Amino acid sequence: xxxxxxxxxxxxxxxxxxxxxxxxxxxxxxxxxxxxxxxxxxxxxxxxxxxxxxxxxxxxxxxxxxxxxxxxxxxxxxxxxxxxxxxxxxxxxxxxxxxxxxxxxxxxxxxxxxxxxxxxxxxxxxxxxxxxxxxxxxxxxxxxxxxxxxxxxxxxxxxxxxxxxxxxxxxxxxxxxxxxxxxxxxxxxxxxxxxxxxxxxxxxxxxxxxxxxxxxxxxxxxxxxxxxxxxxxxxxxxxxxxxxxxxxxxxxxxxxxxxxxxxxxxxxxxxxxxxxxxxxxxxxxxxxxxxxxxxxxxxxxxxxxxxxxxxxxxxxxxxxxxxxxxxxxxxxxxxxxxxxxxxxxxxxxxxxxxxxxxxxxxxxxxxxxxxxxxxxxxxxxxxxxxxxxxxxxxxxxxxxxxxxxxxxxxxxxxxxxxxxxxxxxxxxxxxxxxxxxxxxxxxxxxxxxxxxxxxxxxxxxxxxxxxx
Amino acid sequence: xxxxxxxxxxxxxxxxxxxxxxxxxxxxxxxxxxxxxxxxxxxxxxxxxxxxxxxxxxxxxxxxxxxxxxxxxxxxxxxxxxxxxxxxxxxxxxxxxxxxxxxxxxxxxxxxxxxxxxxxxxxxxxxxxxxxxxxxxxxxxxxxxxxxxxxxxxxxxxxxxxxxxxxxxxxxxxxxxxxxxxxxxxxxxxxxxxxxxxxxxxxxxxxxxxxxxxxxxxxxxxxxxxxxxxxxxxxxxxxxxxxxxxxxxxxxxxxxx
Numbered sequence: 268x269x270x271x272x273x274x275x276x277x278x279x280x281x282x283x284x285x286x287x288x289x290x291x292x293x294x295x296x297x298x299x300x301x302x303x304x305x306x307x308x309x310x311x312x313x314x315x316x317x318x319x320x321x322x323x324x325x326x327x328x329x330x331x332x333x334x335x336x337x338x339x340x341x342x343x344x345x346x347x348x349x350x351x352x353x354x355x356x357x358x359x360x361x362x363x364x365x366x367x368x369x370x371x372x373x374x375x376x377x378x379x380x381x382x383x384x385x386x387x388x389x390x391x392x393x394x395x396x397x398x399x400x401x402x403x404x405x406x407x408x409x410x411x412x413x414x415x416x417x418x419x420x421x422x423x424x425x426x427x428x429x430x431x432x433x434x435x436x437x438x439x440x441x442x443x444x445x446x447x448x449x450x451x452x453x454x455x456x457x458x459x460x461x462x463x464x465x466x467x468x469x470x471x472x473x474x475x476x477x478x479x480x481x482x483x484x485x486x487x488x489x490x491x492x493x494x495x496x497x498x499x500x501x502x503x504x505x506x507x508x509x510x511x512x513x514x515x516x517x518x519x520x521x522x523x524x525x526x527x528x529x530x531x532x533x534x535x536x537x538x539x540x541x542x543x544x545x546x547x548x549x550x551x552x553x554x555x556x557x558x559x560x561x562x563x564x565x566x567x568x569x570x571x572x573x574x575x576x577x578x579x580x581x582x583x584x585x586x587x588x589x590x591x592x593x594x595x596x597x598x599x600x601x602x603x604x605x606x607x608x609x610x611x612x613x614x615x616x617x618x619x620x621x622x623x624x625x626x627x628x629x630x631x632x633x634x635x636x637x638x639x640x641x642x643x644x645x646x647x648x649x650x651x652x653x654x655x656x657x658x659x660x661x662x663x664x665x666x667x668x669x670x671x672x673x674x675x676x677x678x679x680x681x682x683x684x685x686x687x688x689x690x691x692x693x694x695x696x697x698x699x700x701x702x703x704x705x706x707x708x709x710x711x712x713x714x715x716x717x718x719x720x721x722x723x724x725x726x727x728x729x730x731x732x733x734x735x
Numbered sequence: 736x737x738x739x740x741x742x743x744x745x746x747x748x749x750x751x752x753x754x755x756x757x758x759x760x761x762x763x764x765x766x767x768x769x770x771x772x773x774x775x776x777x778x779x780x781x782x783x784x785x786x787x788x789x790x791x792x793x794x795x796x797x798x799x800x801x802x803x804x805x806x807x808x809x810x811x812x813x814x815x816x817x818x819x820x821x822x823x824x825x826x827x828x829x830x831x832x833x834x835x836x837x838x839x840x841x842x843x844x845x846x847x848x849x850x851x852x853x854x855x856x857x858x859x860x861x862x863x864x865x866x867x868x869x870x871x872x873x874x875x876x877x878x879x880x881x882x883x884x885x886x887x888x889x890x891x892x893x894x895x896x897x898x899x900x901x902x903x904x905x906x907x908x909x910x911x912x913x914x915x916x917x918x919x920x921x922x923x924x925x926x927x928x929x930x931x932x933x934x935x936x937x938x939x940x941x942x943x944x945x946x947x948x949x950x951x952x953x954x955x956x957x958x959x960x961x962x963x964x965x966x967x968x969x970x971x972x973x974x975x976x977x978x979x980x981x982x983x984x985x986x987x988x989x990x991x992x
Contacts, residue, residue, distance in 0.1 A: 296800045299827065
């Protein structure tokens with residue numbers, strides 16, 4: 268309890284104090300909860316929306332045709348199946364670290380170490396992926412301005428943004444939460460206008476109805492599922508809400524609402540985006556446009572103003588996704604190092620700026636290196652593999668904790684039909700991995716094996732199961 | 736949620752509850768004379784540390800919690816040695832204002848202190864605006880200073896369309912309220928004037944005193960600790976200012992209960 272009476276001769280008043288939600292443990296002070304439902308939704312949506320709309324449509328349509336809509340819908344279902352168990356765990360253990368924390372406490376140190384280090388590197392891969400997307404949109408600015416560049420600027424610009432964002436995170440002490448909210452609102456407004464217009468146009472309201480392509484691609488469901496695996500990176504953000512569970516007001520209500528709500532919102536946007544995009548151009552043509560296909564779609568509908576609006580929206584969206592991923596990666600480093608799975612120096616804060624400079628460096632450094640590879644699909648899939656393993660184990664951890672039901676496990680939100688949802692969630696998450704490219708699975712497996720080896724070398728004496 | 740503090744009501748009914756916010760990790764310490772000034776108060780010593788969004792709150796607590804708490808306990812001991820009763824709170828927050836508002840509410844604080852150094856309090860300026868805050872203003876001033884030798888100077892700045900007699904009546908009822916609460920009539924002075932800029936006038940008069948008690952001013956502003964008027968006065972006065980909080984509207988209180 269952080270409240271101590273220093274008054275001479277007065278009995279402690281703790282017993283008469285009401286239980287308040289601001290936790291006041293260990294005589295080290297309490298934590299102010301400052302993120303409401305809107306803030307939680309903004310974190311989820313802001314982290315996710317960059318990829319699905321502004322990077323993937325071209326690639327997804329090339330692989331799966333109009334049925335890429337279905338791929339995105341499959342991703343949303345998987346994400347929802349994980350979001351509910353994750354909400355329950357987050358209200359029981361509102362600590363930074365999210366999935367890592369739950370797995371290490373529910374399943375033990377070994378799985379915890381693999382997931383914790385995997386989560387850090389998974390977010391590093393995700394951030395690198397977003398940065399290449401951001402670089403593509405920044406490059407598009409030059410293209411719109413009619414400046415011809417000798418090389419594709421996406422990768423160099425992505426690297427520059429990666430360095431800048433890391434430096435800003437270490438030294439910037441401005442309050443960025445309100446900026447994030449504003450970015451998300453601007454994005455949603457631009458996208459709603461654009462997609463409404465596009466949908467009406469595609470349905471023939473403004474002229475000729477576009478002839479829909481054959482819905483399923485020649486390969487049948489296989490390309491659809493492979494595309495679902497590829498684009499699943501677009502849903503990684505919802506779990507970031509769980510990593511700030513300790514900062515969220517009224518968590519038993521706001522956490523599940525923010526996670527489920529953000530998945531539903533972006534899922535609908537993704538599905539409609541593919542519908543609009545594939546009605547404007549054939550899938551092959553979309554594929555040729557690459558990462559910035561949506562700019563061409565907007566140009567086809569409303570000319571230059573539309574293209575510019577989408578360039579701006581794409582910059583904002585990929586920027587906020589990249590930024591959120593860098594910060595999440597540094598929080599993952601902190602969570603792992605707090606548990607002595609990494610040296611404690613990794614989580615030091617500097618008092619001057621109050622920021623975790625070592626952890627941010629451990630996030631930003633590898634991010635910049637990976638961005639330099641420019642391998643959009645590989646980066647996305649490795650990020651997804653590492654996250655999907657975590658999601659699967661989160662579901663397993665829920666089942667395990669409910670069966671053991673330790674004394675400290677008192678979630679304020681309970682996942683409806685818990686065993687069923689968690690069982691399906693685990694199954695769906697792990698199955699989706701099977702549809703990734705072999706190279707992505709290989710890299711993901713290598714990361715996890717290395718993480719496990721590190722645990723055997725460095726931290727075999729750490730016991731985390733039930734340590735709450 | 737109970738909104739009266741058990742210690743302040745059962746132990747010493749007249750002790751006004753004063754919130755003392757302190758940025759404990761940024762080298763803030765107790766200014767000279769503050770402990771004596773608060774000898775008759777129930778102090779909520781609210782240590783807080785503002786952390787940037789990119790840092791997890793529990794990460795900051797883990798690293799700085801013990802150090803900050805030790806520092807706060809030290810300050811709390813100094814305050815209680817001087818006679819105050821003290822509650823210690825330590826909060827790691829992304830938004831200082833949200834934290835301070837919450838603590839004001841949870842402890843039902845009568846006033847928030849803008850701490851500045853002072854001499855032993857011999858004279859106090861009480862700025863009176865109208866009948867509305869009269870009860871709380873006088874409760875604070877009497878609670879803190881009735882048992883001391885300090886003189887309390889009541890100050891009222893007349894509006895353009897306010898008659899002198901109205902102002903005199905206001906100051907008189909304020910003085911009576913103070914006397915009812917145990918202040919000796921001989922230690923009360925009054926100043927009534929018609930200044931161009933009331934805040935400048937308060938700051939100017941404050942220079943002749945050791946502490947200022949004033950109400951939070953703009954009722955439309957919901958966050959008020961560093962609300963403009965009190966801040967302006969505190970900046971120019973460079974002495975301690977007690978900002979008396981408005982009473983929470985009854986419906987707001989019941990809504991949260």
